[in-house]
Amino acid sequence: MPVEEFVAGWISGALGLVLGHPFDTVKVRLQTQTTYQGIIDCMVKTYRRESLQGFFKGMSFPIASIAVVNSVLFGVYSNTLLVLTATSHHERRFQPPSYTQVFIAGCTGGFLQAYILAPFDLIKVRLQNQTESRAQRKSTPPRYRGPVHCAASIFQEEGPRGLFRGAWALTLRDTPTLGIYFVTYEWLCRQPTPDGQNPSSTTVLVAGGFAGITSWVAATPLDVIKSRMQMAGLKQREYQGLLDCMVSSARQEGLGVFFRGLTINSARAFPVNAVTFLSYEYLLHSWG
Numbered sequence: 210m211p212v213e214e215f216v217a218g219w220i221s222g223a224l225g226l227v228l229g230h231p232f233d234t235v236k237v238r239l240q241t242q243t244t245y246q247g248i249i250d251c252m253v254k255t256y257r258r259e260s261l262q263g264f265f266k267g268m269s270f271p272i273a274s275i276a277v278v279n280s281v282l283f284g285v286y287s288n289t290l291l292v293l294t295a296t297s298h299h300e301r302r303f304q305p306p307s308y309t310q311v312f313i314a315g316c317t318g319g320f321l322q323a324y325i326l327a328p329f330d331l332i333k334v335r336l337q338n339q340t341e342s343r344a345q346r347k348s349t350p351p352r353y354r355g356p357v358h359c360a361a362s363i364f365q366e367e368g369p370r371g372l373f374r375g376a377w378a379l380t381l382r383d384t385p386t387l388g389i390y391f392v393t394y395e396w397l398c399r400q401p402t403p404d405g406q407n408p409s410s411t412t413v414l415v416a417g418g419f420a421g422i423t424s425w426v427a428a429t430p431l432d433v434i435k436s437r438m439q440m441a442g443l444k445q446r447e448y449q450g451l452l453d454c455m456v457s458s459a460r461q462e463g464l465g466v467f468f469r470g471l472t473i474n475s476a477r478a479f480p481v482n483a484v485t486f487l488s489y490e491y492l493l494h495s496w497g
């Protein structure tokens with residue numbers, strides 16, 4: 210099994226992640242809290258209360274976990290294509306797989322990474338939602354002191370299954386949308402590139418950026434539900450399941466609730482995924 214794809218997936222994922230984390234924090238807060246008027250208001254309030262640090266809450270853990278998550282995504286994607294088409298990453302430029310094959314490989318990668326991502330994502334979301342300022346932290350320490358403490362508390366208070374809260378919504382969110390992600394990327398790469406040649410860096414950046422946006426647009430409704438179900442163990446609000454969460458959110462806040470965080474998510478998705486794909490392609494290329 211070619212391992213380069215796993216390593217390239219990890220490094221490129223980490224680069225994208227740091228770039229996008231501040232946007233991600235604003236998104237999570239907009240999706241799960243009702244105190245903000247919009248993106249700017251959320252940014253200003255976060256900055257005033259928590260300074261720049263507020264935007265980077267919950268980042269250390271994703272950095273560590275992206276090693277596993279992105280390498281599984283890209284590694285499984287590429288190895289599924291190898292099984293389906295019997296071509297390696299390098300050969301695929303000359304014998305491109307069909308879009309159906311790309312879609313199936315993307316969905317497979319998405320499905321498998323979702324379960325690994327679930328506990329890490331849960332901890333990220335819980336930490337991002339702690340809005341105490343630094344001064345407050347001294348007098349009353351926040352509920353979770355850091356990722357490890359957060360994981361241990363969830364385990365104790367909500368049981369081992371608590372760590373997988375929202376995992377089902379996450380799987381449903383990621384399986385088809387990662388298929389869309391790779392199809393969009395491949396399609397946009399192939400448009401301006403002559404047959405048998407590698408796409409230029411600009412093409413890779415643009416295709417990666419739009420792959421990120423398209424897949425996030427498709428993923429946002431289930432992303433909102435996922436984030437809410439992950440927070441449910443904390444607040445009084447308990448949902449019976451995914452459907453109950455959807456129905457009660459829509460009843461209380463209207464259908465617009467399913468698009469919460471869409472703008473900020475798209476603004477984040479472009480640079481994050483442009484950098485992810487560019488470094489992924491670059492690393493694989495330079496390893497020959």
Ligand SMILES: C[N+](C)(C)CCCC[C@H](N)C(=O)O
Pocket residue numbers: 222382383386387390421424425428478481482
């Ligand atoms: C499929 N879905 C849109 C849910 C996720 C796409 C993930 C891509 C990248 N790691 C990022 O964080 O943007």
